[in-house]
Amino acid sequence: MGKIWKEVGVCLAFIAVSAAVYRDSLKLPPGNYDPLGGGTLPRMVCGTIIVLSLAAIAQVLLPALLSKAPPAAEPKPGYRLRPDLAVMLFILLMLYTLSIRLAVPFMLSTVVFLFLSTMVLAQFRARLVPQALIISIIGGVAMAYTFTAILQVDLP
C-alpha cells in the first residue's frame, strides 16, 4: 500500500471514530448548571478533527491527482526492515497480558516473556540462548522483588 493511501486510510479512521463519538455525544443531555453540558465540547473536538482530517486528505491527494508524474516511491533504507519482529513482539505482549489476566504468577510470566521476546528480537540466534535465559531469570526475579518488596507496588 502506497504512502498516500496509508495516510488517507488513517485520516478516514479518524473521521469514522470522530463521527461515532459525535453521534454518541448527541445522547448527552444539555447542561443544567453550565451553558455547555457534557456533550458540546466532544462535538466541537470531533467536528474539528473531521474538518482537519478532510483538509489533510486534500493536502495529500490533491498534489498527487494534479501532478502528471507518478507519485514518488517511499525512500528505502539501506537495511532490511523487520515488521515481522514487531508483529511477533506485539503478539508476545498480548500473550503476556493475557497470562497476567489469567493470574499466572507475575514472576513466571515475566521470565517467560523476557526470554521469548529477547529470542525474537535476537532472531533466534542459538548462541544467545544461555545468555538470554540467565538475563531473563535475573530480570524477572529482580523486577518482581523490586516492585513488590522495595517499591511495594501491587503487582498482579
Added chain:
Amino acid sequence: MSGFLSAIFELMTPLTFFFMVGGTALGIILGAIPGVTGAMGIALLLPITFYMSVNNALTLLVSMYVGGITGGLVTAILLRIPGEPASIVTTFDGYPMARKGFPGRALGYGIGASMFGGLFSWVALVALTYPLSEIAVKLRPFDLLGLVLMALVLIAALGQGSIIKGLISGFLGILVSMPGTDPSTGSLRLTFGVHDIDAGFSTLAVLIGAYAVAQVYFDAIDIERKAEVVDTANNSMWVKLSDWKPQIFNLIRSSFIGTWVGILPGIGATVGSLLAYTAAKTSSRTPEKFGTGIPDGIVASEAGNNATVGGALIPLIAMGIPGSVTDVFLLAALIIHGLQPGPLLFNDHPEVAYIIFASCFVSHFAMFIMMTAGMRYIIRLMTVPVWYLFPIILVFCVIGAFGDNNRVFDVWVMLAFGIIGFAMERTGFPLGPFVIGFVLGPITEKSLRAGLTLSDGSYLDIFYHPVSGITVVLSAFLFVWSLLSQYKLNLRLAGHGTQEGD
C-alpha cells in the same frame, strides 16, 4: 535570610542530608525508567513520610521532584522514550544527537541546562513567591483556555511535518481524555457501555502506550539498522564553556519561560519545555535544524522543564494551589503533617517554607553531581543489545500501566494505544501533540465550561480580557503563519527539486 541559612544547616544534618541525597537519587532512577515517573515514586513514598518529621518528609519529596524531572532526560535522549512526560520535547533533538554518536554530549547539555533552569527558578521561588502568586490567582478560566489553545497550536507548529496533522493529533489527544465521568455533572459519557472506562482512560496507560510501546515497535522494525552502533570515542559529556556561550541567551529565556509557566496553576513542566523549545526555534536563524539533533533544542527543553519546578512551588507555598501533578503530592504531605499551605504558612511555620527553598536549592547540586558522576554508566545503556533492553522496557511499561489503578484493563489500553501511536507516527501524525492534548484535555474542558458559566454563555468574553484575548489571537496568528510558512517551504522545495531535475 537567617531562616534560609538555618534551613540549609538543618539540611546538612546527617539524617536530613541522607533523605535529600536518597530522594534525588531515587528521583533520577525512577524518572529514567519509562512508566515509573518521579510523581509515581513520590506517591508511593507518601505513606512512608507519615513516620518522618515534616522537614525530613518535605526534603525527601522535593528532592525526588527535582531528581525525577531531570532523570526523565536520560531515556528521552538515549532511547527517545521520555522517562517523564516533561521530557517529551527533549526527544526532539536529544535523541537525534545521540543517534549521531554524541549521547554523552546530549546528556551533558541536558544536565547543565537542567541545573541552570532549576537554579534560575529557585531564585524566582525565593524572590517572587508573594507578588507573583497574587497575579497567578487572578487568572480567569478563559485565560487558562487561551494558554492551552496556544500550547496546542505551538506543539502542532513544532513538528517538522504538516501543522494540520499536528493539530489533528492534538485534538485526538483531547478527545481521548473525554470518555468517563463528566467533570461538571458527574454523569457518564462516551463510554459506549464499557464500564472499565467509567473513570476515563488511565493517563499512564495512554501515555506509555502511545509513546513508549509504539517506539519499541518502531525500533524492532529497524533492528537491523547499522547506525545503532555508538561511537564511544565521542561519548564525553563534558561541554566546554565556549560551547555554552552561544546558549546563554537561550538558557535565560528558556528558564524564564519555564519559571513563568510553572507559576501558572495546572500547567506544568511539559508546557514549560514546549514553550521554551518553540521560543528557541522561532527565534533561531536556522529553525530548520531543530529536530535534527542540535544543542539549542535540548538546552531549551531541559532548562524550560526544570525551571517549572521552582515556579510550580510558588502557588503551592503561597496559596496552597498545586502548580503541577507532582505538587499535589507535596500538598498532601503538608496536610498530612497538619499544615495548611497558603499565606499563613509563612506566618505560622516559616521553617517549613524555608526547608522547601533549601532542599530545592541543594538537591539541584546533588542532582548535577550524581548525573555527572553516573554518566559513564548511563551511557552504557546505549551499548546494551536492544534485544535485552526492549523486553525489559516493555515489562516496565506493563508494570507502569497496571500500577496506575491495579487493573489489567489498563494494560490492554496501553497495547491499543501502542498500535494507534505506531500507525499515527508511521503516517506522519506527530505523537507529541497527541500526548500533550491528552494531558491538557481536562484543563481545556474545565476552563471552557467555567468561563462560559461566568460569562453567561458568551464566547466574546474571551476577547474582553487581555490574557485570554492576546493568547487566542496569538494562537490564530501562529496557525496562519505556520500554514503560510509551510506553503512557502513546499514551493521552495518544489522549485529546488525542479532545478535538480533539470
